[in-house]
Amino acid sequence: MDKIKAIYNKIGFPRFIITLLLFLFIGIAFFLDLSLASMFTDILKRFGMNAILVLAMVPTVQSGSGINMNLALGVILGLIGCLVSMELGLAGWTGFGVALAIAIPLAALAGYLYGLMLNRVKGQEMTVGNYFGYSVVSLMCIFWLLAPFKNPQLVWAMGGTGLRTTLTMDDSFGKVLDNFLSFEIMGVTIPTGLLLFFALCALIVYVFSNTKTGLAMRVSGSGEKFAISSGLNVDRYRILGIVISTVLAATAIIVYSQSFGFLQLYMAPLYVSMPAAASILIGGANLRKASIAHVIIGTLLFQGLLTVSLPVINIISEGSMAEIIRIVISNGIILYALTRKEAV
Amino acid sequence: MIVPIVFIIICAVGYYFSGLAFDFVMVEMFFRLSRNLLLVASLIIPVITGMGLNFGIVIGAMAGQIGLFIIANFGIGGMTGITVAMLASVPFAVVFGYLVGQVLNRAKGKEMITSMILGFFANGIYQLIFIVMAGKIIPFSNKDLLMDSGVGLKNTIDLVSIRKSFDTWLFGDIVNFPVMPIVFVAIILLLINRFFKTKVGQEMRAVGQDMHIAEVQGIDVDKTRLKAIVISTVLAAWGQIVYLQNLGTLNTFTNHEQVGLFAVAALLIGGASVEKATWKEALIGTFLFHLLFIVSPPAGQKLMGDAQIGEYFRVFVAYGVIGISLMLHAMEKRKKTEDRLRLTIKEK
Numbered sequence: 001m002d003k004i005k006a007i008y009n010k011i012g013f014p015r016f017i018i019t020l021l022l023f024l025f026i027g028i029a030f031f032l033d034l035s036l037a038s039m040f041t042d043i044l045k046r047f048g049m050n051a052i053l054v055l056a057m058v059p060t061v062q063s064g065s066g067i068n069m070n071l072a073l074g075v076i077l078g079l080i081g082c083l084v085s086m087e088l089g090l091a092g093w094t095g096f097g098v099a100l101a102i103a104i105p106l107a108a109l110a111g112y113l114y115g116l117m118l119n120r121v122k123g124q125e126m127t128v129g130n131y132f133g134y135s136v137v138s139l140m141c142i143f144w145l146l147a148p149f150k151n152p153q154l155v156w157a158m159g160g161t162g163l164r165t166t167l168t169m170d171d172s173f174g175k176v177l178d179n180f181l182s183f184e185i186m187g188v189t190i191p192t193g194l195l196l197f198f199a200l201c202a203l204i205v206y207v208f209s210n211t212k213t214g215l216a217m218r219v220s221g222s223g224e225k226f227a228i229s230s231g232l233n234v235d236r237y238r239i240l241g242i243v244i245s246t247v248l249a250a251t252a253i254i255v256y257s258q259s260f261g262f263l264q265l266y267m268a269p270l271y272v273s274m275p276a277a278a279s280i281l282i283g284g285a286n287l288r289k290a291s292i293a294h295v296i297i298g299t300l301l302f303q304g305l306l307t308v309s310l311p312v313i314n315i316i317s318e319g320s321m322a323e324i325i326r327i328v329i330s331n332g333i334i335l336y337a338l339t340r341k342e343a344v
Numbered sequence: 345m346i347v348p349i350v351f352i353i354i355c356a357v358g359y360y361f362s363g364l365a366f367d368f369v370m371v372e373m374f375f376r377l378s379r380n381l382l383l384v385a386s387l388i389i390p391v392i393t394g395m396g397l398n399f400g401i402v403i404g405a406m407a408g409q410i411g412l413f414i415i416a417n418f419g420i421g422g423m424t425g426i427t428v429a430m431l432a433s434v435p436f437a438v439v440f441g442y443l444v445g446q447v448l449n450r451a452k453g454k455e456m457i458t459s460m461i462l463g464f465f466a467n468g469i470y471q472l473i474f475i476v477m478a479g480k481i482i483p484f485s486n487k488d489l490l491m492d493s494g495v496g497l498k499n500t501i502d503l504v505s506i507r508k509s510f511d512t513w514l515f516g517d518i519v520n521f522p523v524m525p526i527v528f529v530a531i532i533l534l535l536i537n538r539f540f541k542t543k544v545g546q547e548m549r550a551v552g553q554d555m556h557i558a559e560v561q562g563i564d565v566d567k568t569r570l571k572a573i574v575i576s577t578v579l580a581a582w583g584q585i586v587y588l589q590n591l592g593t594l595n596t597f598t599n600h601e602q603v604g605l606f607a608v609a610a611l612l613i614g615g616a617s618v619e620k621a622t623w624k625e626a627l628i629g630t631f632l633f634h635l636l637f638i639v640s641p642p643a644g645q646k647l648m649g650d651a652q653i654g655e656y657f658r659v660f661v662a663y664g665v666i667g668i669s670l671m672l673h674a675m676e677k678r679k680k681t682e683d684r685l686r687l688t689i690k691e692k
Contacts, residue, residue, distance in 0.1 A: 069457075117671070120675050120678065121671055121674035121678065122674075123453070123674065123677070124673075124674035124677070126454070127670050127674075128667065128674055130457060130460070131663055131670055132667045132671070134663035134666075134667070135660060135663040135667045137663075138656055138662075138663050138664075139660045141656040141660070145650060145652060145656070146648070320471070321472075321476055323471075324468050324471045327464065327465070327471070328468035328469065331461050331464040331465035332465055332468075334461050335447065335461050338451045338454055338461065339447060339450040
């Protein structure tokens with residue numbers, strides 16, 4: 001009995017309950033004769049789309065500023081990268097590369113400034129970051145309306161100013177990663193490029209966190225007093241964590257958009273942090289500890305659950321149930337993490 | 345005091361460019377105050393108790409809407425309808441408030457983000473109940489409220505039977521103003537003010553100043569915090585009912601969503617902080633925030649050629665003001681703990 005309890009404690013409540021639900025839904029899907037191949041295709045695709053966004057949570061948790069509730073900042077700069085690339089009429093890999101090349105330095109700069117601010121509000125990063133993110137999103141709504149973009153595919157047909165709410169990326173670099181080396185096996189499409197790109201990002205984060213700087217960053221995250229007594233400049237490493245996180249968020253939205261095929265502006269980036277936060281917590285992370293394994297497990301479980309539950313629920317209940325499940329699970333898991341005793 | 349002054353200037357500039365007539369703005373203002381002030385006032389007690397800005401009033405608003413579903417189902421109209429709705433919402437609000445309080449007691453120091461996520465979470469449960477279960481598990485005798493399939497509430501529910509009933513109550517034939525809602529909210533504000541002089545109110549103040557000291561003084565901290573959230577939730581439920589009787593229609597799945605954001609922004613614009621709020625800040629803040637609501641679309645139209653810009657500006661202000669106040673609060677708190685740390689080191 002004690003052994004079972006020990007295993008359960010190791011898995012943790014979020015991982016346990018979500019895995020259970022996922023297998024339940026896969027079981028029902030199998031029973032209902034739904035195409036499992038198309039489901040796994042969707043799961044892989046959605047994993048690739050969302051995993052980098054979840055990965056962006058790792059550096060901030062490791063460096064001690066908790067879950068990054070302000071992914072929207074990086075996301076917006078990623079969108080700007082995409083927009084500039086699309087405005088120039090670039091397509092394919094060039095378009096993708098230019099979008100990244102513009103977004104990353106902007107995100108690094110914004111992350112640095114945001115990090116300076118967060119260092120002054122230690123202990124309240126989540127609340128402040130959340131509302132800071134919301135303000136940035138709404139301020140940028142004005143920017144999208146006034147921004148000097150001229151490409152007729154981007155701006156509203158009437159009046160010729162103001163960016164559209166959703167922009168199609170078919171003519172620019174939509175699906176460039178998804179289609180790269182993609183192949184089909186037993187009816188499941190493997191988006192090789194998409195998965196490889198995530199693997200690359202994850203590898204960079206992993207290698208970095210094992211360098212001397214990365215190690216110092218993790219030490220300063222594990223305990224401020226200990227880090228100071230070891231002679232580390234905690235504030236500097238916290239900023240570093242936020243810079244990496246913001247850059248990853250910018251990269252993530254470019255990857256997400258090219259796979260989705262649309263660029264979503266205006267209020268769309270508002271709640272971007274919530275599902276990412278839920279994913280990494282489901283993966284077994286908490287507000288003080290996060291790793292790449294947590295990212296992979298959490299994203300697979302969360303996206304898997306969302307993908308499988310939708311067609312199943314469409315058959316056995318109302319369509320809106322899937323959306324309700326998403327809201328209840330993602331917020332429920334965040335609440336669980338917030339009310340844990342060890343969460344500081 | 346700097347925040348309200350800045351907003352007076354913004355509103356004055358906005359008013360100047362909007363080109364709106366003064367009486368129009370004032371009449372509009374009166375209605376907006378009458379229907380929004382109670383929701384803002386519901387935030388005061390948790391602030392004094394040291395729980396920060398209770399974004400969980402969204403859940404109170406849901407309780408208010410449940411009260412309205414009940415009277416819409418039984419077709420109770422007029423002032424009776426409103427009274428019944430208010431009374432019926434109380435048990436729901438008390439239970440919800442108790443649950444919110446329990447969760448917040450387990451998340452001390454992170455109440456605001458927790459109450460906000462709780463609002464999102466409760467919204468999911470609310471949808472589960474009123475989209476999936478209504479009509480199926482929860483019986484509704486009035487089929488007009490349900491979707492054609494017989495399951496799930498309609499997206500908008502007509503409240504024509506109670507529309508402006510409270511606004512026109514007693515004085516409706518004499519003046520065209522919502523006299524009674526204003527009187528009602530004035531009484532509530534007065535009661536809140538009095539409440540802090542009672543024993544429970546004093547305990548709340550003590551808990552708000554320092555939980556540990558309060559504990560040592562023999563105050564049951566968790567219980568006091570629970571009471572504060574329950575009162576706040578009940579007031580929010582009533583506030584939502586007053587608000588919706590003025591509008592006359594209920595958007596089943598959206599009306600409650602922005603309640604927390606707008607009420608919190610209004611209170612902060614009035615000069616309140618995460619730790620200090622009185623009826624004065626509620627009144628000034630509601631006035632200024634809604635003045636901005638009235639003038640910013642036409643001002644955006646005149647200045648930038650697009651009313652949408654004014655709309656976005658308003659949303660930006662709501663989020664921005666909350667963000668900045670939370671930031672200032674966190675900085676102050678950090679400084680305080682650092683000072684205390686320095687002091688203890690010195691004593692040693």
